[in-house]
Amino acid sequence: MTNQDTATTKFKVRDQMPDDSLHSGDGAGGDEEVIPLSAAQMQVAASNLLRAELVVAVCFFLSLLGFAGFGAAYWQGASDIWLGTFLGIGAVTFGVALTAWGKYLMPRGPFEEPRKLMAVKPEQRELVIGDFASRGKVAIERRGFLFKIMGAAATVFGIVVAFPLIRSLGPVPDKQLDKTKWKKGSYLTTLEGKRVTVKSIDVGSILTVFPEDDIGGALSQTVLIRLQETGDIVTRKGRETWGPHGYVAFSKVCTHAGCPVGLYEELTQQLLCPCHQSLFDVRIGCEPVFGPAPRPLAQLPLYVDGSGNLRAQAGYDEPVGPGFWYRGGTT
Amino acid sequence: MIERLYAWIDDRLALSRGGRTILNKIFPDHWSFLLGEIALYSFVILLATGVFLTLFFVPSAHEVVYSGSYAPLRGTKVSEAYSSTIDLTFAVRGGLLMRQMHHWAANIFVGSIVVHMLRIFFTGAFRRPREVNWMVGSTLLILAIFNGFLGYSLPDDLVSGTGIRIAFSITESIPFVGTYLAFFLFGGNYPGTSIIPRFYILHVLILPLLILGLLSAHLGMLVHQKHTQFRGKGAREDNVIGSPLWPVFVAKTTGFLFLITGVTALLGALVQINPIWQYGPYKTYLVSYAVQPDWYMGWLDGALRVMPSWEIHFPGHMIPNAFFPGVLMPGVTFALIYLWPFLEEKLTGDRAEHHLLDRPRDRPLRTATGAAVFAFYFVLFGASATDVLANYLSLSLNFVLWSFRILCIVVPLVVFPVTYKICKELQATPGAGKRKRPNIVIRSEEGGYEAVPAAQYPGYVHDELEPVPIDEVDVKAALVGAEPVSDGIYRIPREYR
């Protein structure tokens, strides 16, 4: 095919069709007609055919090398970096070759086909509706009622079919979000199972603790902080006994979206939640002073028993963590 | 030989009857119509690499002791999900490449859907008759984002596990039903042991089936309604100009598939993504700093950060803070996205069918609105990196957050009039966007100058379609007996030559 050909080329359709009920589709010219193509349309875009073909051929060859390289690298147990690089080179060059072929070595057109507007003629719609309605009519009296009662049955089905799909998935919350495993007398225990005493950690330190019967518990996780002051820490009114010997304990579950608040800024005595940067001021009861957290972290009332162990006076006085519908207001 | 094979099949399936339509189907050539294909082929890559991964991944929260080759994890109790992913990385040949290709392809998948959606929006391709396809596409976006979240949460590592905790909190923040939904989804209180297996079946079966189904509908409608096209080059509302399926489009699109595969493979080979062995297994009491979700969830994370600490309390009940940025905002977002074609129809009163596309500058209001809304979500997306930005730019964290709070209001308000102005100016400048051509200045004998435009590039041969002379049509006479289609549109048959 040369670029200089000006004659129109016709493409013939095979003419030994046994069936005569041919029906022209939407395509240009239908199934029987020949599609005339102009020489301009059949031109290829490449101005230098030989160079274009060469580029395509070289790219395919590089692609062959790339894929072969992938195979060889795999066989040799090479690292995934090599595997992927060879695969990538092979695929990229293959793609370049194929695309260049399509772009520069195939008829560049432009080609055209007709398009029907999507809107349907009202008469045609009427015919369809007619078919629907005419055969749908049954010569009985209570058709409307039948439809209604069928609809009611179907509705009930639709509702009950959701039951196993939703309700069987899990238990209802009940009170599980309201209380943690902390209770009166719980020993503050480390992850390794050691009880925490007044001498366990240094001034200015922070430790993650749990009740002894729920080590690793997601809701009961608590941070114990030893503040600079060595006396009793009173964070808010009514909490006079909650912070013995410079120790305070707060729920580690952020009241914003539940992340563990493990980041303690010792200089400023603030807890910073790493997820969305809510800042809680430990000294005033982990009141949120910056960021999106809406409520303070719940405080665990502590006391020191006869052996110097740190224990909880009671559980948390409010649900820990982020809010939910029936949680109600804050303390 | 191929002809004989074809004849054999043809005589049994009658492919040739009506099959020419497929071969001759015309695809308009503009590059912006290929953006959807990026998404399509990324999805193909996801399926291929994903199948490989399913052959090794164990979707179980059951604890095992890791005893593989990565020393810092040896002896640590981890979930089987985590352990099997570590094994994929270190013990399965090609496993890390497949994991990384899968993850990069997912990022490219969602990114290309967004880019494609922007193209559809700014060129008005969502107008009648394509409103349904717009809604199908928007659903595909939601499914893609959601499936991505499920996918990167499967390995049960520290970073993605934190995201699952946040997802639980957002679910439980929904008024009335939130806690029930959260408990049903997780099979109990957080964390439970069901979430990984459930995420798994959602991620590999249920959502891909939904995506495949909707994708088929999406492409089917595209084929049935035929593609839109830009004006110019003889394009009209009742034709399609471009390249035929065979051979040009098949060659180009298959080439594109390989190119996208190549890009994904090179990324998967050379740039590490989601190094879960460095993150360690998820435990409910662990957390890391500088943790963000994957970028397509970034707008949600940013919204959670910039939202002020408001909460609504009634006696005995509350609407928690996380509900507003986590549930309400995305709900409004997607409602707006779904309803946009109908909103625009109402606002402009334009109920006609459109198969020709707008240039964005020709619809300044729509373009400005789209740009402003996109800018809003872009700022939210940027806000998910407050801590990383503060660290990188050596700024105060507080300052960065406040800046984002202000920017997410100010930037859209600024983008809107600026975009509008740019559109109007582009409209007013006749040569805007056209390739500039140099002028060759020739001096005439008399001494005057003449400027002649040079060829567009060396060797350029201008071979546009020649204008076809159109017969004068007597409209009134033609309308007699013409078939009304709808809404004042009539079909006047035109003979093809």
Place this chain on the structure above:
Amino acid sequence: MRSSSSHNRRVGPTLKLIAGPAAVVAVAIAIGLLVWAPHSQPRAPLRTALVLTVQKDQATGKQLAIGETLFDENCASCHGNFAQGSKLAPNLEGLGSATVDLWVSSGWMPLANPTAEPIRKPALFSPQQSRDIAYYVASLSAGGPSIPHVNLSGASVSTGFSLFALNCAPCHTITGAGDALSNGLSAPPLHGVTALQVAEALETGPGNMPRLIGNFTPQQVNDIIAYVTKDIEHPTNPGGIGLGGVGPVAEGFIGLFVGVGLCVLIALWIGDRTEADDESGHGHHEVQGAGSDA
């Protein structure tokens, strides 16, 4: 009250208060409750000298002499001739040699500008010189933790990893990349730290860092140090470029701009552009509604 914006990295006042009042005892509760504002200074409690280590420094007279010389030449101008502090820099008494060695060997000190936030930079002194200065300063007053001895034989990186995840990752990130804290401070990245510096940091809790040494047994401390010096310093990156361990932020950036970007560029190659119209004017329909507002 200092103003914010470009000056919120000012940690000069913080430095002053780190050292706190001298050595001793008591319980000086000097905390006022400041209503927090974005640009306010951090409240800084006075630090007491409540410490655990009792080990005495093993410094020779020669080392002390070297330390004194170096101190006089480089530190005394701000910290005073006897490390008693001044308007420019805090009192160093009672801080112990571990503190001084950490601050000097990490390059936080000396500080060219007394009001700047200390950042890690190449140390001005050799490790031995840094220790000499530390011994000298510690010899000026009693108290404070000594430079610890690190013994990594038998250390377990897997135990260290678990401990690191619980105690260090919330500030320094799980990959040790560091991140911003509130009020312009930051948890520094852990790349390039020595084993001794890790031990000293745990021992002394510099800046905003809690004093975590009491949380661990000595073996656990060594495990953490082993993990940091092995796998944080030299992370295993079989997947290619590590992107600094920053995580999804960097990955999203690459995925969008490199991944999607490259694919869009490829699309630009494959498809047509809207061609310029030719000068005959043919082919360019006057767009319906061009110049319209809607």
